[in-house]
Amino acid sequence: MSKTxxxxxxxxxxxxxxxxxxxxxxxxxxxxHEVTSPQAFGMLRDLGLKVLFPSRTFATVDHIVPxxxxxxxxxxxxxxAMIKALxxxxxxxxxxxxxxxxxxxxxxxxxxxxxxxTQPGTTIACGDSHTxxxxxxxxxxxxxxxxxxxxVLATQTMAIRKPKVRRINVDGSLAPGVYSKDxxxxxxRKLGVNGGLGFAYEYGGSxxxxxxxxxxxTVCNMSIEGGARVGYVNxxxxxxxxxxxxxxxPKGAQWEAAVARWKATASDPGAAYDEVISYKASExxxxxxxxxxxxxxxxxxxxxxxxxxxxxxxxxxxxxxxVHMQLxxxxxxxxxxxxxxxxxxxxxxxxxxLTEVAKHIRGHKVRRGVKAIVVPGxxxxxxxxxxxxxxxxxxxxxFEWRGAGCSMCLGMNPDKLVGDQLCASSSNxxxxxxxxxxxxxxxxxxxxxxxxxxxxxEISDAREIFHVA
Amino acid sequence: xxLEKITQVTGRGVYVPGDDxxxxxxxxxxxxxxxxxxxxxxxxxxxxxxxxxxxGTVHPLDDPRFVGASVLLSGSNFGCGSSREHAPQALxxxxxRAVLAESFAEIFFGNSTTxxxxxxxxxxxxxxxxxxxxxxxxxxxxxxxLLESKVSIADMDFPAILPDHAKEALVTGRWxxxxxxxxxxxxxxDRAAQLPYMAA
Ligand code: SF4
Numbered sequence: 145m146s147k148t149x150x151x152x153x154x155x156x157x158x159x160x161x162x163x164x165x166x167x168x169x170x171x172x173x174x175x176x177h178e179v180t181s182p183q184a185f186g187m188l189r190d191l192g193l194k195v196l197f198p199s200r201t202f203a204t205v206d207h208i209v210p211x212x213x214x215x216x217x218x219x220x221x222x223x224x225a226m227i228k229a230l231x232x233x234x235x236x237x238x239x240x241x242x243x244x245x246x247x248x249x250x251x252x253x254x255x256x257x258x259x260x261x262t263q264p265g266t267t268i269a270c271g272d273s274h275t276x277x278x279x280x281x282x283x284x285x286x287x288x289x290x291x292x293x294x295x296v297l298a299t300q301t302m303a304i305r306k307p308k309v310r311r312i313n314v315d316g317s318l319a320p321g322v323y324s325k326d327x328x329x330x331x332x333r334k335l336g337v338n339g340g341l342g343f344a345y346e347y348g349g350s351x352x353x354x355x356x357x358x359x360x361x362t363v364c365n366m367s368i369e370g371g372a373r374v375g376y377v378n379x380x381x382x383x384x385x386x387x388x389x390x391x392x393x394p395k396g397a398q399w400e401a402a403v404a405r406w407k408a409t410a411s412d413p414g415a416a417y418d419e420v421i422s423y424k425a426s427e428x429x430x431x432x433x434x435x436x437x438x439x440x441x442x443x444x445x446x447x448x449x450x451x452x453x454x455x456x457x458x459x460x461x462x463x464x465x466x467v468h469m470q471l472x473x474x475x476x477x478x479x480x481x482x483x484x485x486x487x488x489x490x491x492x493x494x495x496x497x498l499t500e501v502a503k504h505i506r507g508h509k510v511r512r513g514v515k516a517i518v519v520p521g522x523x524x525x526x527x528x529x530x531x532x533x534x535x536x537x538x539x540x541x542x543f544e545w546r547g548a549g550c551s552m553c554l555g556m557n558p559d560k561l562v563g564d565q566l567c568a569s570s571s572n573x574x575x576x577x578x579x580x581x582x583x584x585x586x587x588x589x590x591x592x593x594x595x596x597x598x599x600x601x602e603i604s605d606a607r608e609i610f611h612v613a
Numbered sequence: 614x615x616l617e618k619i620t621q622v623t624g625r626g627v628y629v630p631g632d633d634x635x636x637x638x639x640x641x642x643x644x645x646x647x648x649x650x651x652x653x654x655x656x657x658x659x660x661x662x663x664x665x666x667x668x669g670t671v672h673p674l675d676d677p678r679f680v681g682a683s684v685l686l687s688g689s690n691f692g693c694g695s696s697r698e699h700a701p702q703a704l705x706x707x708x709x710r711a712v713l714a715e716s717f718a719e720i721f722f723g724n725s726t727t728x729x730x731x732x733x734x735x736x737x738x739x740x741x742x743x744x745x746x747x748x749x750x751x752x753x754x755x756x757x758x759l760l761e762s763k764v765s766i767a768d769m770d771f772p773a774i775l776p777d778h779a780k781e782a783l784v785t786g787r788w789x790x791x792x793x794x795x796x797x798x799x800x801x802x803d804r805a806a807q808l809p810y811m812a813a
Contacts, residue, residue, distance in 0.1 A: 156808065159800045162793050164781040170804050172811050180697065182648035191791070196798070200811060208646060222646035229648045266810060273696040273720060289698035289724035290650075295794055301801055303790035304723075305778060337633060338690040341719060371693070373719050394810075405809065437633050437693070457689070461632045554642045575637040575694055582641070582660035 146412035148309050149265075149378055150344050153284045153409060157267045159301055166303045172266040173283075174201040174296045176239070177252045178208055178226040179556070180271030184293035185233040193298040198238040200300065202261055205230060205244060206251045207556045211519050211546035214244065223557065237297075250522020250548045253277040253490040257361065258524050260390025263402075264379035265409035269296050274490050274572065276367040279376030280360035281383055282409060284344070286373055307374060308342055308418035313349035316425035321607035323500075324359035325492060325570070325590035327351065329431040329441045330423070331363075332370040337439040340372025343418070346411065347377050351425045357386035358496040365491045366572050369438040378410035432603060433574045433588040434477050435465030440574075442477060444593070444605045450474050468576055469585050470564070477603055480587070483565040485516040485598035486579075487543070487591055489553040492570035493521030495528055497591045502534040504592060504610040510542030511601035517544045517559070519551040543598065555580025568597030618786040619729055622711040623756045624683030626766075627673050628744040629658070634687055635694035636721065640703040653699060654706030674707070678751040683710040686744055689737070692721025701725040711757050713764065713773065715740060726779045729788045733757055735764065739771040759784055 147155075159168040174197075176184075181203070188194070195201060208223040218224040227244070234241040242248040242255055249255070253274050256262040264282035268275060273287035288302065295302045314327055332339075345367050352360065360377045367375025377383075384403050387393045394402040429443040440462065442448065448466070450473040451459050466473060471480065487493075487501060498520065510516040518538045520526035526548050529535050535545045552559040553571040560580025561567055567579055567586050574586035587603060596606035606612060644656040658674055665672040673679055685704065691714040692700060701724045704712070710730060717725075717732045725732045735743075746753060746766055756765045757773060759780055764773040775783070782788045805811040 157804070159797050159804050162790070164778050164785070164787055164793075166778055166790075168794055168797050168801075170801060170808070170811075172805075172808060179645055183650055183698075186649060193795075196801070197805070197811075207642075220646070225648060226646060263810060271696060271698075273694070275696075287696040287720055289696055289701075289720060289727065291698060291724065291727040291789065291791075295791055298791065299794040299798055299801060300805065301794050301797065303794060337693060338716060338718065341716070368720075371690070371718065401809070437635070457632070460630075460688075464631065554637075556642045556646060573635075573637070573694065575635045577641050577660045578637050580643065582664060 146414035146416065148346065148411040148415045148417065149282055149376060149409055150284060150309050153265055153267060154306055162303055166305045168301045169267060169304050170301050171269045171296050172200060173261060173268045175252050175256055175268065175270035176201060176203045176293065177272065178205045178230040180290050181233065181293055182226065182229040183290045184297055187294040188297055195237040195239065195297045197300045201239045201297070202256070203230060203234050203239050204242040204249055204252050204255045207550045207554065209244065209549040210558050211549050211551045214547050247523050247527070250524060251490045251493060251550055253365065254494060254521035254525065257281065258390070258522055260387050260393035263387065264383060264406035269302060273368045274365050276373065276375045277361050277365040277490055279364040279367065279374060280357060282376055282379030282406065284374055284376065287368060307344040309346055310340070310343045310419040310421065311346045311348060311417040313420065313422040314351040314425055315349040315422065316351060317354065318351065318425045318428060321592065321612035322428055322430055323590040323592065324355060324362040326428050326431045328363040328366040329438065329588065330428045332366065332439045333441040335370055337369065337437050338371040340367065340370040343372050344374035344376065345370070345372040347375060352377055356496060357382055358494045361494070362491055366438065369572055379406050430590060430593055430606060432477055432593065434469060434471055435462060436468055436574055436576050437461070438572065438574060438588060440465055444478055447476050448473050478605060480603040481566065482514060482568045482597045482602055484561060484567040485514055485594050486552040486567055486569040486571065487517070487594050488519030488521065488551050489571035490521060491572040492591045493519060493525065495525050497570070498529050498534050501591045501595045502537045504612070505541045505595050505599065506537060508541055508599045510598045514598055514601050516542060516598040517546055517552065519546045520548050523548045552579055554578055568594045568603060570594045616786040616789055617729065619731065619783040619788065620760050621756060621758050622684065622731060623754055624710060625679070625681060625751065625753065626684045626686055626743065626747040626755045627679040627682035628686040628747055629673050630688060632688040633690045633693055636692055636697050636700040637694055639692065639700040640697065645697060645699050650699065650702040650706065653703040654708070657703040657707040681708065683708055684755050684757065685709045685712045686740055687712065687714045689715035691717050693718035696720045698724045701728050701730055705730050713740060726782060726788055727790065729783065731757065731759060731775055731779070731783055733773045733775050735771060735773050743771065
C-alpha cells in the first residue's frame with residue numbers, strides 16, 4: 145500500500161499503543177534550550193529518573209541571550225540563572241551543549257540543521273513550537289510542552305496521537321521579490337490560524353521542489369502558525385546536498401546507506417492524503433500582516449480589510465487588531481510608519497536570508513529615526529556572514545550587526561520594542577506583546593520587505609524600493 | 614503513580630472573551646525567565662490585566678465578583694502560539710481547574726491535559742449563554758461532568774465535549790503519561806536498536 149512519509153516515520157518509531165489509545169512514539173532526536181528544560185530536569189530529579197539517551201539529546205541557548213553584551217554573568221540575573229541551569233543539567237547528564245563560547249550556539253532550529261543533526265526519516269521533539277522547522281528535511285518534528293520534555297528525557301518517547309495529513313501543493317515559479325515567507329503567510333491567510341488543527345502539513349509541488357533547503361525551512365517553521373503542529377517536505381537531492389559534510393551527518397560508506405534509507409522515507413507517489421489543497425505560485429505577492437495573528441495578512445498593495453468584508457467569526461479579532469495596530473480599515477498598509485526593523489529569527493535568520501538582503505541594500509541607508517538590527521540565527525551564520533563581507537554591507541547601510549539569538553522575536557532578552565513602536569519583522573508571530581512591549585506592534589514580512597521598511601521608514605513594496613524585477 | 618481520577622470539576626466561572634487568545638497573552642514571555650513554575654500564577658494574563666487597570670477598567674480575573682473562580686470560559690483557538698507549558702501552569706497556579714472554549718490549540722490542549730486541567734469544547738452560543746448566567750450571578754456553581762459530556766449550572770445543562778483520548782486519560786487517572794511511558798522502556802530500547810541513526 146502506498147504510504148505518506150508520516151505513515152512510514154510513524155511506523156518505524158512506534159513503540160506501542162498506550163492504554164488511552166495514543167502511541168508511545170520514539171523520539172530519535174531531542175533538542176533542548178534554556179526556557180522549557182529546567183523545570184523538566186527538576187521534575188526528573190523529583191521522580192528520581194535519569195536521561196535515558198543523553199547521546200540523542202542536544203542543547204543550545206537562544207531565547208534569553210543578549211545579542212550585544214554577551215559576556216557572562218549577564219546583567220539580567222534571571223537570564224544568568226537560566227543559562228547556568230542548562231549548563232549544569234547538560235554536564236550532569238552528559239548532553240552535548242552548543243554553549244555560548246563554542247562558536248556553534250544559536251537558535252535551536254537553526255543549529256540542528258546546521259550541525260546535520262536534523263535528518264530525514266527521523267522524529268524530533270523540542271520544547272518549542274517552531275520545532276516544525278525541522279520538517280523541511282523530511283523529519284517529523286513536534287513542539288512539546290515541558291512535561292513532555294520530561295517524558296522524552298526520561299523515556300526518549302512521548303504519548304501522542306497520529307495526525308491526519310493535508311497535502312499542500314504550490315506549483316509554478318514565484319515572481320521576483322516574492323519569497324518562501326510570502327508563501328507560508330499566504331497559506332495561513334487562506335487556511336486560517338487554526339485550519340491545521342489535527343493535521344500535519346505535507347508541502348510539495350514544483351515551487352517546493354525548486355526551493356532551497358533554507359526556503360523550505362521558512363515555510364515549515366510557520367506551520368504551527370497555521371495550527372499544524374507538524375509540517376514537512378519530502379527529502380530529495382536538495383536535502384541530501386545540504387546535509388552532506390555537516391558535522392553530525394553520516395560519513396563515508398554510511399552516507400550512501402543513509403541516503404538510500406532517506407529516499408525510501410519520502411511519500412509514495414500514490415499515497416492517500418486526508419486532504420489535498422493546491423495553490424499557484426503566480427497568485428502570491430509580497431505579503432504583510434495587519435493584525436495580531438499571522439493569518440491577518442494582505443498583499444502589500446491591498447488595503448487593510450473593512451470588518452464588513454470579513455466573515456462573521458473573524459470580526460471581533462479584527463476589531464481588536466485594528467485598535468491595537470492603530471490601523472484604519474479600508475486604508476492601504478503601504479506607507480505605515482515604521483520605528484524598528486528586525487531581520488532575524490528561526491524563520492528568516494539564516495545565511496541565505498542575509499545574503500538576499502545584502503544583495504539589494506548596497507547603496508541604501510537606513511532611514512534616520514529607524515532602529516534596524518540584523519541578528520544572525522547562529523554563531524555559524526554570523527561567522528560566515530562576516531567572512532563573506534555581509535556584516536560590513538549591513539553596517540555600512542546603517543543596520544546594527546548583532547550576536548546570535550532569538551533577539552527581538554520575543555521579549556525575553558534585552559532586545560524589545562518600547563511603548564507602541566511598530567516593528568517590521570522577519571519573525572513569525574505578531575501577537576500582542578510578543579516583542580516585549582504590551583502595546584508594541586508587529587508587522588510580519590519577508591526579509592527583503594524588512595529592509596525596504598528600514599530604508600524608507602515605512603511599510604513599502606521592496607520590489608519598488610530595490611528595483612526587483 | 615496513582616493519580617486522581619478526574620470525572621467532574623465544580624467551581625465558579627470567569628469569562629475572558631476573545632478568539633485566538635495566544636500563550637503570549639496568557640503568560641507574557643518576560644515572565645518565563647524562571648527555572649521553576651512556582652509563582653507563575655500571579656502573572657496569568659499580566660499584560661491584559663495591567664492594560665485594563667491603566668484604562669480604568671477591570672480585567673475579569675481581577676474583578677472582585679469573580680475572585681476564586683476556577684472555571685475559565687473563552688472563545689475559539691484558545692491557547693494558540695507557543696508550546697510554553699508556562700501558560701497552562703500559570704492558569705493552574707492562578708486557581709483555574711478547567712477551561713471551556715469553542716476550540717483549543719493542540720499543544721495547549723495537551724499540556725493542560727497533562728496537568729489534569731480539562732479543556733472542554735462547547736458551542737459558541739452555549740458559551741455565551743453560560744457567560745451571561747455568570748455575569749448575572751457570579752456565585753453560581755458550574756459543574757463540568759466529563760463522563761456525561763455536559764456542563765450544568767442552576768438547573769440547566771449544556772453539551773460539553775472532551776475528545777475521547779483526553780476524557781479517557783482524565784477519568785482513569787492516567788492524564789500524566791509518564792508512568793505508562795516508563796513501563797515501555799525495554800520496548801523503547803529494542804525499537805531504538807532497529808533505527809540506524811539511533812544505534813550509531
Ligand atoms: S527565534 Fe523566535 S520563534 Fe524562533 S525559537 Fe526563538 S523565540 Fe521562538
